[in-house]
Amino acid sequence: MSFLEIKNLHVTVDDREILRGIDLTIGQGEIHAIMGPNGSGKSTLSYTLAGRDSYEVTDGAVTFDGEDLLALDPDARAAKGVFLSFQHPMEIPGVATMNFIRTALNAQRKARGEEEVSAADFLKLIREKAKLVGLDDAKLKRPFNVGFSGGEKKRMEMLQMAIFEPRFCIMDETDSGLDIDALKMVGEVVNALRDSSRGFLVITHYQRLLEYIKPDAVHVLAGGRIVKSGGPELARELEKSGYEQFIEAA
Amino acid sequence: MSKSLLINPSALEAGLEAAFAARSKTSEPQAAAFQRFSKLGFPNRRVEGWKWSDFNAALRKPQEKGKKPAAGEIPLSPFAALHPVEIRIVDGQYQLPEGARPEGLRFRLIDPSGTIPEFERHPMAMLNVAMTGKALGMQVVEGAVLNRPILIRHINTGAGFTFAQTLLRVSKNAWAQLIETYEGGGAGFYSHLFHTVVRDGGRLDRLVLQDTGGDAVVHGICAAKIDCASRFDQTALSTGARLARHETHAHFWCEQSSARLNSAALVSGGRHSDFTSDVIFKAEACETRQLHKGVAKDRGRNVFQGKFHVERGGQKTDARMAANALLLSDDAEANHKPELEIYADDVECAHGSTSGALDEDALFYLRQRGLDEASARTLLVEAFVGEVIDGIGDEAARYIFRARVNDWLRNEA
Secondary structure, three states, X not given: OOOEEEEEEEEEEOOEEEEEEEEEEEXXXXXXXXXXXXXXXXXXXXXXXXXXXOEEEEEEEEEEOOEEHHHOOHHHHHHHOEEEEOOOOOOEEEEEXXXXXXXXXHHHHHHOOOOOOOHHHHHHHHHHHHHHHOOOHHHHOOEXXXXXXXXXXXXXXXXXXHHHOOXXXXXXXXXXXXXXXXXXXXXXXXXXXXXXXXXXEEEEOOOHHHHXXXXXXXXXXXXXXXXXXXXXXXXXXXXXXXXHHXXXXX | XXXXXXXXXXXXXXXXXXXXXXXXXXXXXXXXXHHHHHHHOOOOOXXXXXXXXXXXXXXXXXXXXXXXXXXXXXXXXXXXXXXXXXXXXXXXXXXXXXXXXXXXXXXXXXXXXXXXXXXXXXHHHHHHHHHOOOEEEEEEOOOOEOOOOEEEEEXXXXXXXXXXXXXXXXXXXXXXXXXXXXXXXXXXXXEEEEXXXXXXXXXXXXXXXXXXXXXXXXXXXXXXXXXXXXXXXXEEEEOOEOEEEEEEEEEEOOOOOEEEEEEEEEEOOOOEEEEEEEEEEOOOOOEEEEEEXXXXXXXXEEEEEEEEEEOOOOOOOEEEEEEEEEEOOXXXXXXXXXXXXXXXXXXXXXXXXXXXXXXXXXXXXXXXXXXXXXXXXXXXXXXXXXXXXXXOOOHHHHHHHHHHHHHHHHHHO
């Protein structure tokens, strides 16, 4: 049984077909990178996998652990272990950060039939992980992401990923807007989670994140289709030659 | 009875007129006030300032019979936890507490206000002045800082009409906390007029919870005169009623004073909440912060009208107003009217108003993190209203208000 299997996925947004037949299989323990020019459908793929309802699947199928992923609500997908690190994380005024993350963690655990994490254990956990991603206590006490820089918002995404320990992580341009130290931190979070039970889909424009996260496979997405797949060397090649050849091909 | 002063009176208006005529003791100013009301009648939607809250229409509907409670049926107030001085006005009857009063607080029943010049063209105020039999007079003496809040519970259980007046004088350098709750399952009309004067260096923190049954028609007026270097801090939460309007008229008479006038409305079903306010800046360097948050669902209606009026003498005024509405269904309504009227040239005044549905992006974000749809919606609405509730200075009171919001969200949202 494959871990994540995408077959002939067609997705329409606002009556425009963005994904035009994606086929992709990610095995347990694997990291796949998706690269591609602007507008090629990378974020559409991540939102579709996470269950955003304005993204209409017109054809194809996605299974996760053999189960029809597309039939599940976004929260049910989260409980199964699907995590999306957002390209543009939200600011949510009035929502207390720690309270929200704990509520989310316990909602996922409850849905899986696991015991809830106590307030004391959670505090210990969030402090430890906040240190790992480089967010100080004062940031955790603010309303969610309010007044955060772009880099801090990405750190908050990594904090949640480290706390939830999801089984399948979709990282949508997590590297955009990050400096070298922050890129290293992202690498550390991913490598700490990386094991034979998990999978990662890393969406990026640039090869530099892949210096820290070694992918098992690299795919080029252009015009709503995967137009080329290869090993880590493909990312280096793209860095040199750009996407132009693929835009023309798509 | 002499010929009716009212034109085409409703059953309620005719009843009011008969009740007024039958009273044994009426002062001359009260007679004059009734005459003014008779000329104006209950305000309707054609009158500016009342177009979204038509009392004439609401009171012409036949009233349900309210249920009179048996003695001892009045539930414990959640604010009892704050050990307040609890005063009840039950169907118009004042119930003053026995036993020791906090040092520095005096209160007794007195004759009502004879006349209020600034309200002579305000029909509801004139009606209250004319009809109120007794008033509750309270005073916090000079320099006193009350160690317990005053809790006034306006409880209405019947039909018909009920009037009350309360007066509070906060003397120089005194500090009082006043909590007022409008409660009960009555189906009648309740009118309450609250006058307060906050003298030099004084401070009044007032909390209002409008939380009656859905059949009530409630009208509250707060008239606050704010002296030198004093503060008036008010937060109100309303779950609406058939029609519930709470007005605040704050006058800055002297320099260096400040006010906060925050409100939140949570209206569902066919409930209607109206917060209307008017702040007059007559003196220099006064400051006001006003924030309104309204949440409406089903056919609920959230009305906010706020006005800052800066007179020539109000130089260096610093006043900001914001009103935000959240609409949770297609039939819900928000009516906002923020206004500035400025006659001084060296002021900082701002106002803003927004309305919209829940942010779909935020909703998706929360659900992607594992919250089911209902929990995600609840969290976002709670966060929206939270800004008003978080402004309540007293921690215990803030907790009770937040609990009421959560309760509403669990049961209504």
